[in-house]
Amino acid sequence: MLIVMQKDATPQQVENVVARVRSQGLSVHLSQGAERVVIGAIGDDRSVSKDQFMLLEGVDRVLPILRPYKLASREFSDTDTQVKIGEREVGGNAVVLIAGPCSVESRGQILEIAHAVREAGAHALRGGAYKPRTSPYSFQGLGAEGLELLAEARAATGLPIVTEVLATEQVQQVSQAADVLQIGARNMQNFALLHAIGETRKPALLKRGMSATVEELLMAAEYILSHGNRQVILCERGIRTFETATRNTTDINAVPVLKSLTHLPVLLDPSHSTGLWQFVTPVARAGIAAGADGLIIEVHPHPEEALSDGSQSLKPERFAELVRQVRAVAEAVGRTVA
Amino acid sequence: MLIVMQKDATPQQVENVVARVRSQGLSVHLSQGAERVVIGAIGDDRSVSKDQFMLLEGVDRVLPILRPYKLASREFSDTDTQVKIGEREVGGNAVVLIAGPCSVESRGQILEIAHAVREAGAHALRGGAYKPRTSPYSFQGLGAEGLELLAEARAATGLPIVTEVLATEQVQQVSQAADVLQIGARNMQNFALLHAIGETRKPALLKRGMSATVEELLMAAEYILSHGNRQVILCERGIRTFETATRNTTDINAVPVLKSLTHLPVLLDPSHSTGLWQFVTPVARAGIAAGADGLIIEVHPHPEEALSDGSQSLKPERFAELVRQVRAVAEAVGRTVA
Amino acid sequence: MLIVMQKDATPQQVENVVARVRSQGLSVHLSQGAERVVIGAIGDDRSVSKDQFMLLEGVDRVLPILRPYKLASREFSDTDTQVKIGEREVGGNAVVLIAGPCSVESRGQILEIAHAVREAGAHALRGGAYKPRTSPYSFQGLGAEGLELLAEARAATGLPIVTEVLATEQVQQVSQAADVLQIGARNMQNFALLHAIGETRKPALLKRGMSATVEELLMAAEYILSHGNRQVILCERGIRTFETATRNTTDINAVPVLKSLTHLPVLLDPSHSTGLWQFVTPVARAGIAAGADGLIIEVHPHPEEALSDGSQSLKPERFAELVRQVRAVAEAVGRTVA
Amino acid sequence: MLIVMQKDATPQQVENVVARVRSQGLSVHLSQGAERVVIGAIGDDRSVSKDQFMLLEGVDRVLPILRPYKLASREFSDTDTQVKIGEREVGGNAVVLIAGPCSVESRGQILEIAHAVREAGAHALRGGAYKPRTSPYSFQGLGAEGLELLAEARAATGLPIVTEVLATEQVQQVSQAADVLQIGARNMQNFALLHAIGETRKPALLKRGMSATVEELLMAAEYILSHGNRQVILCERGIRTFETATRNTTDINAVPVLKSLTHLPVLLDPSHSTGLWQFVTPVARAGIAAGADGLIIEVHPHPEEALSDGSQSLKPERFAELVRQVRAVAEAVGRTVA
Structure with a gap:
C-alpha cells in the first residue's frame, strides 16, 4: 500500500505513519515528491486495515497496490480452472x-x-x-x-x-x-x-x-x-x-x-x-x-x-x-x- | 394494471388479452385511444403476474397502478408507526x-x-x-x-x-x-x-x-x-x-x-x-x-x-x-x- | 397519456382533470378501477405538458402512452435507414x-x-x-x-x-x-x-x-x-x-x-x-x-x-x-x- | 504520479519506464515492494499524459497523486471565494x-x-x-x-x-x-x-x-x-x-x-x-x-x-x-x- 501525505504534513506526522507501518510487520520506503511525501508500505498487507492509516494526522490518501483477492487471481494460477x-x-x-x-x-x-x-x-x-x-x-x-x-x-x-x-x-x-x-x-x-x-x-x-x-x-x-x-x-x-x-x-x-x-x-x-x-x-x-x-x-x-x-x-x-x-x-x- | 396494446394490434389480440384478464378474476375496462387500445384490469392485482400479459401477442407495455406493497403504505395506516x-x-x-x-x-x-x-x-x-x-x-x-x-x-x-x-x-x-x-x-x-x-x-x-x-x-x-x-x-x-x-x-x-x-x-x-x-x-x-x-x-x-x-x-x-x-x-x- | 387519480380523489377533482384534458384538444375516456379512477387522454399529446396534470388536486401519477419521439421510431418508418x-x-x-x-x-x-x-x-x-x-x-x-x-x-x-x-x-x-x-x-x-x-x-x-x-x-x-x-x-x-x-x-x-x-x-x-x-x-x-x-x-x-x-x-x-x-x-x- | 509495475516486470521494463518519466521532465523515485516495483514520478505532472505509461510493457497501473485541478483547489487558495x-x-x-x-x-x-x-x-x-x-x-x-x-x-x-x-x-x-x-x-x-x-x-x-x-x-x-x-x-x-x-x-x-x-x-x-x-x-x-x-x-x-x-x-x-x-x-x- 502507498500512503500519500498531505501537502503540509509535518516530519512528525510522517514519522508517526512510518512507525505504524512498521508496527504492522511491514517495511517502509519513503519518497519525497514535488509537493508531498509518499510512504510505501512493503509486505503482504491484505489483512492489514487501510483505515488506520487514513486516520493518522497528515495523511491524504491510502492507495492499495495488491489486489484484495488471492486465490481467485490469475497470479495465483496460470492455468484456467475447469x-x-x-x-x-x-x-x-x-x-x-x-x-x-x-x-x-x-x-x-x-x-x-x-x-x-x-x-x-x-x-x-x-x-x-x-x-x-x-x-x-x-x-x-x-x-x-x-x-x-x-x-x-x-x-x-x-x-x-x-x-x-x-x-x-x-x-x-x-x-x-x-x-x-x-x-x-x-x-x-x-x-x-x-x-x-x-x-x-x-x-x-x-x-x-x-x-x-x-x-x-x-x-x-x-x-x-x-x-x-x-x-x-x-x-x-x-x-x-x-x-x-x-x-x-x-x-x-x-x-x-x-x-x-x-x-x-x-x-x-x-x-x-x-x-x-x-x-x-x-x-x-x-x-x-x-x-x-x-x-x-x-x-x-x-x-x-x-x-x-x-x-x-x-x-x-x-x-x-x-x-x-x-x-x-x-x-x-x-x-x-x- | 393497464395493458397498452401495440399500434397495430388486431381485435382478436385485444379479445385474447381481455379473456386472460377475466381469467385472473379481474374485470375489464376498454379504452380506444388515438393510436392504441388500452385495457384496464380492475381489481386487486398485487398477486397477479404482470409478465403473462407482456407476452401475449399485440401487447406493447403493462403499467402497474397499485403500489406492490400494502402493509407498509400510508394508505394502509394513516398514523405514524412508533x-x-x-x-x-x-x-x-x-x-x-x-x-x-x-x-x-x-x-x-x-x-x-x-x-x-x-x-x-x-x-x-x-x-x-x-x-x-x-x-x-x-x-x-x-x-x-x-x-x-x-x-x-x-x-x-x-x-x-x-x-x-x-x-x-x-x-x-x-x-x-x-x-x-x-x-x-x-x-x-x-x-x-x-x-x-x-x-x-x-x-x-x-x-x-x-x-x-x-x-x-x-x-x-x-x-x-x-x-x-x-x-x-x-x-x-x-x-x-x-x-x-x-x-x-x-x-x-x-x-x-x-x-x-x-x-x-x-x-x-x-x-x-x-x-x-x-x-x-x-x-x-x-x-x-x-x-x-x-x-x-x-x-x-x-x-x-x-x-x-x-x-x-x-x-x-x-x-x-x-x-x-x-x-x-x-x-x-x-x-x-x- | 393516462392520468391515475389518488385513491380518495373527489368527483370534483376528477371533473377538473377532465376539463383540463379537453382544454388541450384531447378527448377523455374514464375508467373506474377497484381503488382509483384512471382518466385516459386521447389524441396526440407529444407537445402537451404532462406536468400540468401532475399538479392538479387529486392526481397521483401521469403515465405517457405515446413514445416521445416520432421520426426516429420504427413506427414512422418500416424500412431500415441507410x-x-x-x-x-x-x-x-x-x-x-x-x-x-x-x-x-x-x-x-x-x-x-x-x-x-x-x-x-x-x-x-x-x-x-x-x-x-x-x-x-x-x-x-x-x-x-x-x-x-x-x-x-x-x-x-x-x-x-x-x-x-x-x-x-x-x-x-x-x-x-x-x-x-x-x-x-x-x-x-x-x-x-x-x-x-x-x-x-x-x-x-x-x-x-x-x-x-x-x-x-x-x-x-x-x-x-x-x-x-x-x-x-x-x-x-x-x-x-x-x-x-x-x-x-x-x-x-x-x-x-x-x-x-x-x-x-x-x-x-x-x-x-x-x-x-x-x-x-x-x-x-x-x-x-x-x-x-x-x-x-x-x-x-x-x-x-x-x-x-x-x-x-x-x-x-x-x-x-x-x-x-x-x-x-x-x-x-x-x-x-x- | 506513481507507476505500479506488474509482478513479473523485468529490469529492462523498469528501466524503460524510468527513462520515459525522465523524458517528461520529471524525476524518479524507485521503490521495491514485496511483490512489485513502484516508480514515483516527481514533479508537476498535471499536463503529462498518464496513458503513455499505462501502455509501456510491464506496467500494471498508474496512480495520480496530484489532483487534476489547481485554481479551484483549497490548496491554491485558503480563503473562501465570495x-x-x-x-x-x-x-x-x-x-x-x-x-x-x-x-x-x-x-x-x-x-x-x-x-x-x-x-x-x-x-x-x-x-x-x-x-x-x-x-x-x-x-x-x-x-x-x-x-x-x-x-x-x-x-x-x-x-x-x-x-x-x-x-x-x-x-x-x-x-x-x-x-x-x-x-x-x-x-x-x-x-x-x-x-x-x-x-x-x-x-x-x-x-x-x-x-x-x-x-x-x-x-x-x-x-x-x-x-x-x-x-x-x-x-x-x-x-x-x-x-x-x-x-x-x-x-x-x-x-x-x-x-x-x-x-x-x-x-x-x-x-x-x-x-x-x-x-x-x-x-x-x-x-x-x-x-x-x-x-x-x-x-x-x-x-x-x-x-x-x-x-x-x-x-x-x-x-x-x-x-x-x-x-x-x-x-x-x-x-x-x-
Whole structure:
C-alpha cells in the first residue's frame, strides 16, 4: 500500500505513519515528491486495515497496490480452472449451455422443459426450487418438492442440475439434489452462505450482485475458495444502472475483464441481464463473442403461464434457434459447442 | 394494471388479452385511444403476474397502478408507526440517536464507548457481533462473545442494544441479547432472513440495500410486516453511484420520499452513507433537517485502531459535538432530541 | 397519456382533470378501477405538458402512452435507414468499420494511420481536430489545421472522414472537411448544436451521452431529424456506472434495443466503451454479434506517444487482427464486412 | 504520479519506464515492494499524459497523486471565494436565495413572480430565456424577448438576474441582460462554452452534470478559472442513479465534500435534484444544514400552467414558507439569511 501525505504534513506526522507501518510487520520506503511525501508500505498487507492509516494526522490518501483477492487471481494460477458440470467441463474450449425454467412449477412442466432443452442442445438443466422473490405475495417456489422433481428430471434426461440455495440451512438438502449450487445475485454478499458453500465440495455458480463491482465478485469467490471449495463458476447477469429500457444492463466488458483477472470460468446469463426475451438471443451471441465460457438461459414452453420471469423466458423452439446461432458464433471465435 | 396494446394490434389480440384478464378474476375496462387500445384490469392485482400479459401477442407495455406493497403504505395506516427502542419511541416528535462502534472488539472497548455515547446523549448502543466483511481475510466479529459483551454494556449503561443478524440460524441467539435486530444492506433481499425476523416480535432495523430502490426497501419491509412483525424501522445508508469521492451517495431525497409513502419510521446512517468521518456531522444535520426520525452513527475512541470502518467513525468528543449540532437543527424543524 | 387519480380523489377533482384534458384538444375516456379512477387522454399529446396534470388536486401519477419521439421510431418508418459514408451505406447488411486516431496530431501521424487502417480494411477514417478534453491543461486538438490534414488524408487514401464538431460556429467549417459530422457524448444534449446539424445535409454520427437513456438518445436524434437532416447514425459508446475496472460500461443491450425501436443505423465504439485496448477486440466482436451495423475504433501506431486516449488505442497490426475476427463473427451472424 | 509495475516486470521494463518519466521532465523515485516495483514520478505532472505509461510493457497501473485541478483547489487558495450577485456576496456567512420560474413565459408572469419572490425574501431572480429541452417539440424559451423581460423585472424589483447561456454565440447577448451566467447541467462539459464564459468577467453559476463526478465539476470550473474569470459558483442539482421515485438523486454529500476541496461557493438546487415540489422544502433545509452557501429554487404562481418544470415548482406562498424554514435551519448552523 502507498500512503500519500498531505501537502503540509509535518516530519512528525510522517514519522508517526512510518512507525505504524512498521508496527504492522511491514517495511517502509519513503519518497519525497514535488509537493508531498509518499510512504510505501512493503509486505503482504491484505489483512492489514487501510483505515488506520487514513486516520493518522497528515495523511491524504491510502492507495492499495495488491489486489484484495488471492486465490481467485490469475497470479495465483496460470492455468484456467475447469469445473465439472456432470460430464462436461466449464472453462475449456467448449462452450457450455445451461437452460431451464426460472422456477420448477410442476412435474409436467419440468419434465417437458428438460426434454426440450436437452434436445435443443443444452448440457445442464436449471430450475429454481427455492425462489427469492421481491414480493412476499408472489410464488416462492415448490421447495423440497421442487428438488425431487429436479432429481426426477435428471434421471429422465441425464442432464445435471443447477439450482439455487437461499440459506445456509438449505445447503445440505440442495446438495443432494443438485450438481451445481447456484448463489443468486441478491446473495452474492451473503457471507454466511458463501462460507457454508465453501465447506462443501459441490461446484458453485456464483452470480454477480446487481450493484457489485468485478472486484467484489472476485472477493465473493475468494470466500468460497478460501474455505476449500475450488470449483467456482462466475456469472455476469447484468447490473443496475439508470437505463430503464431493459431490466438490467449487461456489462459485457465484465466478460473479458474477468477472463483477464481470474482463472475461474465465466458464464453470461442474458435472460436476467436483459429481462426481455426479444433481446436474449442477440446478447447471448455477444457473450460468446466476448469470450464467455457458457450461457445460462431461461426456457419455458408457455412463458405467458410462467409463475415467474415469463417476460425473459424463451420458448423451446426459440432456444433451439439460439443454440444454432450461438454455435455459429462460437465457431467464429475458435470454440465449439459440445 | 393497464395493458397498452401495440399500434397495430388486431381485435382478436385485444379479445385474447381481455379473456386472460377475466381469467385472473379481474374485470375489464376498454379504452380506444388515438393510436392504441388500452385495457384496464380492475381489481386487486398485487398477486397477479404482470409478465403473462407482456407476452401475449399485440401487447406493447403493462403499467402497474397499485403500489406492490400494502402493509407498509400510508394508505394502509394513516398514523405514524412508533417503534420502541428500550423506553424511547422512534417515529414520534423526538429524534432518536443510536451510536457505537462498527464491531464489538473487546470488553474494554465496548464498555468505554457505551459510557461515552450515553454521556454524549445517545439513546441506544450499536455494535456488531457478527460482521459481514467483503474480504474473508478481514476480522469477522466476535460472534457469541460479542453478544455477551453487548449485554454487559447494556447492563452497565442502561442503553438498549442494536446489533446485526446475518443468518436465519442466528435470529434466536441474537434476539436474546438485542433490543433491535439490524438487517444489513447486503441482506435487504435475503428473504429467508426477512421471513425469520418477521416471525419474531423484536423491533427490526432494516437498512436499504446499496442498489435498492425506495420501492424495493418498502417491499423488504413488507416481507417482515406480512409475517406479523409490525415493528420495522427503515434506514437510508447511502446508495452506490458513479461518484467515488465518498464511499456511498447519501440519497437524502429518500428521507422525505419514504415519509410520504410509508407510516414506518425512517433513520439515516451518515457513517455508511459518506464513509468518511469528516462528512458525517454535516450529513447528519442534513438528515434531521430533511425529516429523519433519528440517526445511527459509528463512534470509536481510537478510530485508527478500529478493526473495521475506522475511516467513518467519530471520536466520542466529535460525536458529542454532533449531538449538539443535531439538537439545534432538530429544534429548528420543530422537533426535539430526547 | 393516462392520468391515475389518488385513491380518495373527489368527483370534483376528477371533473377538473377532465376539463383540463379537453382544454388541450384531447378527448377523455374514464375508467373506474377497484381503488382509483384512471382518466385516459386521447389524441396526440407529444407537445402537451404532462406536468400540468401532475399538479392538479387529486392526481397521483401521469403515465405517457405515446413514445416521445416520432421520426426516429420504427413506427414512422418500416424500412431500415441507410446512411452513406463515402460510397458505403451504413445500416445495410455489410458491417462498416471506421478507424483512426483519437486526435489528429501531425501530418505524418494521420497519413501513416490512414494508410494503415485502409490496408487493414477500414472504410472510413476518424480523427479529432477539435477535441473536448476534461482538463484545460490537456492538448485541445489542432483545430483548423487538423481539418486540413484530414482532407489531405482523404485525398491520399480515398477514405471518407468522420470528425467531431464541438460548437455551432464550427459546423460550416467542419462540414467542408468532413464526410460525417460526429456529435460527441458530452454534446448529446447540446441542443443548439443538434439544431445546427439538423439544418445541414451532412450525415451525423450521434454518440450516446454517458448517462443518457436509450430514449434520450432517440430524442437527441429527433432534434436532428426534425430539422430536416435524415442521415443520422447512432453510436453506443458506453455509459457511466459504479464499475471502475473499465472506463465505461458497454451497454450491449442497447444494440438490439435500438435496432428494435428505431430504423436508424447503430454503431458501437468499443474503444470508449471499455477504455482499455486489451478489451476492445472482444467487445468489438460482441457488438457485431449483437447486431451492430458497424464499429468505430481508435488506432494509433504508437499509443504510448498519443496525445489523447492512448490507453484505448490499438496498434495497426492489432486493428488488422480485429478486422479478421470481426469478419468471422459478422459472417456467423449472416452479415459481411465489405 | 506513481507507476505500479506488474509482478513479473523485468529490469529492462523498469528501466524503460524510468527513462520515459525522465523524458517528461520529471524525476524518479524507485521503490521495491514485496511483490512489485513502484516508480514515483516527481514533479508537476498535471499536463503529462498518464496513458503513455499505462501502455509501456510491464506496467500494471498508474496512480495520480496530484489532483487534476489547481485554481479551484483549497490548496491554491485558503480563503473562501465570495462571488457578488448584485450587492450580495455568495460564499460568506449569509445564505443566498435565488428563485424564479423555470422559463420566462410572458411579461405578466415574470413580473408577478419577481415581485412575489422578492417579497418572500429572495435575493436574485432566476428565469430561462433560452431553454434546453429534451424534446424538439417542447417550448424552447422566448430567447431575446425573454432577456428583455428579465431586464424589465430587474428594473422593477431591483433583483439581480441569473439566466442560462446555451451556446457561445449567446454569451455576449446574455451578458448584457444577466448578472450571473448560468451553465446548465447538460453543458457542464461543453468546453467551448466554458472557455467563452471564462473570457468574460461575469459571475458564472456552474451546474453539476447529471453524471459528473465532483472532480469533473471542479475540472469544469477550472476551465472557466483558467481563462481568467475567477467568479465561479458551483451548484449541486442532483445526479442520475437507478432510483426512479425522484427525477434525480440529491447528492447531499457533495455539499461538504466540495466545501472541503474548493474555495468556491456551493449552492444546492433542490427543485431539479428532486423534481417534485413536495420534496423541495425538506431537501432545501437539508442543503443548508449540510453547509450550502445558498439555494436556487423554481417558483411559479400557477405551476399547472407552467410551460416547463411545473411539477417541481413551488407556488409563491410555499416558497415564502420555505424561506422561513430555511432561515431557522441557517440560524441553527450559525448562519443567516440576509
